[in-house]
Amino acid sequence: MEKHEWLAQAFEAERSHLQAVAYRMLGSFVEADDAVQEAWLHLSRADASSVKNLDRWLTTVVARICLDMLRARKVRREESLEAAELELDPSHESVIDPEQEAMLADSVGLALLVILDTLSPAERLAFVLHDIFAMPFEEIAPIVERSEMATRQLASRARRRVRDAPSIEDANLTRNRDVIEAFLAASRAGNFEALLALLDPDVVYRHERAAPSKRTPGEIRGALAVAKQLLRGHARAVQTVLVNGVPGVVVAPAGRLLAVATFTVTDGKITLIDVISDPAHLNCLHLAMLPDQDLA
Missing domain, CATH: 1.10.1740 (Rna Polymerase Sigma Factor; Chain: A)
Structure with missing residues (x-):
């Protein structure tokens, strides 16, 4: 041969x-x-x-x-x-087809990709090689041109950012997450009745952009109007994360962050949805994996 x-x-x-x-x-x-x-x-x-x-x-x-x-x-x-801001619109179509997008979410997780993207290049490399692929630090150090001790510190800093501690009690985190997951499931399935049942009658949907949009108003009120707005996109490319220590979601077609949404949940109903797609504000948010999310 x-x-x-x-x-x-x-x-x-x-x-x-x-x-x-x-x-x-x-x-x-x-x-x-x-x-x-x-x-x-x-x-x-x-x-x-x-x-x-x-x-x-x-x-x-x-x-x-x-x-x-x-x-x-x-x-x-x-x-x-x-x-220019990457405009978030519920009707926005991903640059890859839905089947490929689903494969991406299942194989790695959009949430992990988005959070890894907040790390420095050296932190990302040290974390991925050591924590995900079990490469020893002595072999990673020459790649990032650091000492072994400094390389360990890179991975440790990255680990803290990826696995930040929630800021609310476990019971509340679980309850809020269950409501958000049910909300996403209803949105993906296009189940209007299920979505409406999760929304408070006086729910408010707010969207913060870098520039006004003629297609989507900045604020929508009432369960019926909010549900109609949310069903337009079927919640593609969305996964749950911790946003500043509380459950929220990232919208990230092909792993590229377009928006973050946070939810106020009262008595099992969503009373407020805040969507942020202004890049300046997005950069100020602290995103982390939920405690049981897989890094594989």
């Missing part, structure tokens, strides 16, 4: 693992695939005879490529502070 053919087969055996690493690093199927393809180019040009552990070597290469991509992304964001 020729060297190139052997390398190609060995690489294909690792492809799914490398894509899983890259996807959690980057939160994008397209960018993850680009990173994996670039790793193949690195391997095809390398002296494979000197590689003792191909799996670890490829994981390290992919991690370095992803770190560079994350750093470049951060620079672009800092240079685009005047970028």
